[in-house]
Amino acid sequence: MLAAAAQAQAQITPGALDRQNQLIERQQQELLRQEQERALPQRPPPGGTDLRTIEPKVSVPDLGAPCREIREIRIGGASRLPEDVRTAITRDHAGRCLGTAELEAVLAALTKSYIDRGFITTRAYLPAQDLRSGVLDIAVVEGSIERFELQQTGRSASAVSIAGAFPARPGDLLNLRDLEQGIDQINSLSSNEATLDVQPGSQPGRSVVVVRNKARLPVHLFTTYDNTGTPATGERSASATLSLDGLLGLNELIAITRRQSVPHDREHNAGMTALRASVPFGYSSFSLDASESDYTNTLVLPSGRKLASEGRTATQSLGVDHVVYRDQASRISMSARLSVQDSRNFLGGEFLSVSSRKLSTLDLGTAAFTQLGGGVLNARLGFVRGLAILGALEDPAGLSDKLPHAQFSKFTLDLGYSRRFDAGGLPLLWSSQFSGQHSRDTLYGSQQILVGGIASVRGSLLNTLSGDSGYYWRNEIALPWQTVAGGEALSGRVYLGYDFGRVSNRADGVPSGSMSGATLGASLLWRRLSLDVFASRALHLPASMTRESTRVGVRLSYSL
Structure with a gap:
């Protein structure tokens, strides 16, 4: 067996075999990402009350005169009033004869300054006083939360955690953005459908925050069968994702995914098991991901002898995401994720140290999600650094720039935009996605960007490019439809799609270039069953590649 493995490595260069192993590994990662995106709930788009439309309600008692001469303005109880607002009110109104209209304007400006920052239950008013003294006293009652109240209907095996979802506590000033964040955290679980109501409390300035939740069964199963794999590891696969919502009472999501090529072929197969757990806490969300994947790709030597190329990869990561700003149309967050990936490859049962490695990475990013031009825009800018910790591979001193680096740096950019529009009376949906990265280091395959395949440039499944730097751009125009047949909805x-991608590499002899492809497809949803059928074809490939025939893909999904 050792002789056969050595013969195979001589005929297939170690570099080519390593790139092939890393390509399969990266394809497995992309398949897992797609599977989890389809099976697990996505965070809802930004939304909330437009505070600019809320006008303060103020009233002024009878002055007993057309106006009163005011030489000094004193504002009490306004611990959260910005100093520039306080200064502006004094500058604009002190030293003048103020009538009812002017006093109402002062109170409205004070109250509005709170409302614009989310403090919607804060009010300014005039206490009993003698304005003939020339001193105007304004009292501000900063609205606070008296308590939270949860009202649930429907069936649920777990209770919503108010403390974990909302960043505010009883006694805190009531800020609408804090409450909207809490509702978003609760509704991040597909078993919840929560709404918000603010009711008067037992004392002036205090409010009861009522959360009404229509709960559904907190256990979900999503299954898929598709033929989007490759001959090397199996063209057809089946997968299942079991997700559990809030069973620990922490608003947590726990999901287990298993994907396996079917039917099982001893010579060409791939499998993957993944665990995802996420726990929200106010403006933050914490996540844990762990996955294990394996594959077998049997090579045929010129002698006719078969030799199995096998790989096993284990990945663990911890992440945190924190919302730093939100309003009625936007949300901005910052994130950090520490990951460890251990890949082990074998040829003919012999361990291949040259293509086996352990990498540790830290990913820091800023993401924005906003409504723009009648559509929704999302963007993320990230910086990834390879670290020499947790047993990861360390680069030796003087490592050539042309060789892959474990301690690398790269920048990533992801953009997405979707918008509905009418064309000739047809309600169309346009969506566009861009994903790119740039690095001045030579990267291992697991850190390169992959172009080609169902997740990037459709139409090129066997022909793929991976590079240290590059991007792909996916565009799709869809015509949604809905009808009733036999009393069933x-x-x-x-949809029609066009994709384009380009990569470049620093190492000599590693292919770079660009490719594009087109896709025509149709999907059907009936009850809990969905069917997606599409045909993809490459439009442009590097000269060294042979164009594949039109590939027809089928994906059948069922959810419980």
Whole structure:
């Protein structure tokens, strides 16, 4: 067996075999990402009350005169009033004869300054006083939370955690953005459908925050069968994702995914098991991901002898995401994720040290999600650094720039935009996604960007490019439809897609270039069953590649 492995490595260069192993590994990562995106709930788009439309309600008692001469203005109880607002009110109104209209304007300006920052239950008013003294006293009652109240209907095996979802506590000033964040955290679980109501409390300035939740069964199962794999590891696969919502009472999501090529072929197969757990806490969300994947790709030597190329990869990561700003149309967050990936490859049962490695990375990013131009825009800018910790591979001193680096740096950029529009009376949906990265280091395959395949440039499944730097751009126009057949609701869409990608590499002899492809597809949704059928074809490939025939893909999904 050792002789056969040595013969195979001589005929297949170690570099080529390493790139092939890393390509399969990266394809497995992309398949897992897609599977989890389809199976798990996505965070809802930004939304909330437009505070600019809320006008303060103020009233002024009878002055007993057309106006009163005011030489000094004193504002009490306003611990959260910005100093510039306080200064502006004194500058604009002190030393003048103020009538009812002017006093109402002062109170409205004070109250509005709170409302614009989310403090919607804070009010300014005039206490009993003698304005003939020339001193105007304004009292501000900063609205606070008296208590939270949860009202649930429907069936649920777990209770919503108010303390974990909302960043505010009883006694805190009531800020609408804090409450909207809490509702978003609760509704991040697909078993919840929560709404918010603010009711008067037992004392002036205090409010009861009522959360009404329509709960559903907190256990979900999502299954898929598709033929989007490759001949090397199996073209057809089946997968299942079991997700559990809030069973620990922490608003947590726990999901287990298993994907396996079917039917099982001893010579060409791949499998993957993944665990994801996330726990929200106010403006933050903490997550844990762990996955294990394996594959077997049997090579045929010129002698006719078969030799198995096998790989096993274990990945663990811890992440935190924190919302730093939100309003009625936007949300901005910062994130950090520490990951460890251990890959082990074998040829003919012999361990390949040259293509086996352990990498540790830290990913820091800033993400924005906003409504723009009638659509929704999301963006993320990230910086990834390879670290020499947790047993990871360390680069030797003087490592050539042309060789892969474990301690690398790269920048990533992801953009997405979707918008509905009418064309000739047809309600169309346009979506566009861009994903790119740039690095001045030579990277291992697991850190390169992959172009080609169902997750990037459709139409090129066997022909793929991976690079240290590069990007791909996916565009899709869809025509959604809905009808009723036999008393049952049917819906779906017809879509047309165009994808383009380009990569570049620093190492000599590693292919760079660009490719593009087009896709025509249709999907159908009936009850809990969905079917997606599409045909993809490459439009442009590097000259060294042979264009594949039109590939027809089928994906059948069922959810419980």
